[in-house]
Amino acid sequence: MAVQRKEAVPASPGPALPSLAGPRPHYRARVANALRAALVAGELKPGEIHSAPSLAARFGVSATPVREAMLDLVKEGLVEAVPNKGFRVTAVSEQQLDEYTHIRSLVEIPTTAALAATAAPDDLEKLRDVAGEIVDAAVAGDLIAYVDADIRFHLGLLALAGNAHLVEVVHDLRKRSRLYGLTALVEQGRLEASAREHHEILDALLARDERRVREVMTRHLGHVRGMWAR
Incomplete structure (x- = not known):
């Protein structure tokens, strides 16, 4: 049975995500992998809206690699862009x-x-x-x-x-x-x-x-x- 979409509301801070701060490069790929894992694990739930700055604070990095990573996830159908708000986690039936x-x-x-x-x-x-x-x-x-x-x-x-x-x-x-x-x-x-x-x-x-x-x-x-x- 398909999951019914409810009116989405901005997500609460939620559990802390792993810190990706540090000197190592490739934040975009690392953030994208961590976000995928959070989605699969259910830490980021369907219908929730997350802004790049709020996720960046939880990862301990700047908003830019998070925003870029989220755009990658949009292409994969895992999230969808919400103008002026951020990204909504898509539902899976x-x-x-x-x-x-x-x-x-x-x-x-x-x-x-x-x-x-x-x-x-x-x-x-x-x-x-x-x-x-x-x-x-x-x-x-x-x-x-x-x-x-x-x-x-x-x-x-x-x-x-x-x-x-x-x-x-x-x-x-x-x-x-x-x-x-x-x-x-x-x-x-x-x-x-x-x-x-x-x-x-x-x-x-x-x-x-x-x-x-x-x-x-x-x-x-x-x-x-x-x-x-x-």
Whole structure:
């Protein structure tokens, strides 16, 4: 059922976003990635209107890279410009979320399972630290860090299949998805269990157990649309 659009009101300050201040360059890309993660995690909610200056204050950077990043997100359909106000977070319908998850299951499960026979152990072990970041973020309740590490983990796995276009397609689907239930999982103490499934995936791949990889991946993606649904 489609999400009904309500009259949007300016967003409250909300939870603090990760500070991106510092000497490192490429603020625009870094801010855009952090904003996407905040959108997926549900920290920035559908219908909310955010100005570049208000988001810049939460990131600890100037308004210019934030405004540029938001314009990138407009092109991706994640937000829409509101004249003289800022940017409104777009809504995603339940049907769209179902479709995104279905496509991901068709692509990610068999592709990841096939890595049990082809992926080099060293390449798989390189993702162990990222899996650890996911667990750490779950324990800390840092949803933006959780989503960011989760994306890097799964895209890193898919990259081992050697199909760059496939990785791009899945990345786009992940950017468009919204994990509205993450906050509830943190409060219930259930997010850490889901986070540890990333280690299970690596263990099954290293054991060359394709059946087990498929089983864990199926359960893991099921959480996206089950436990993580609105």
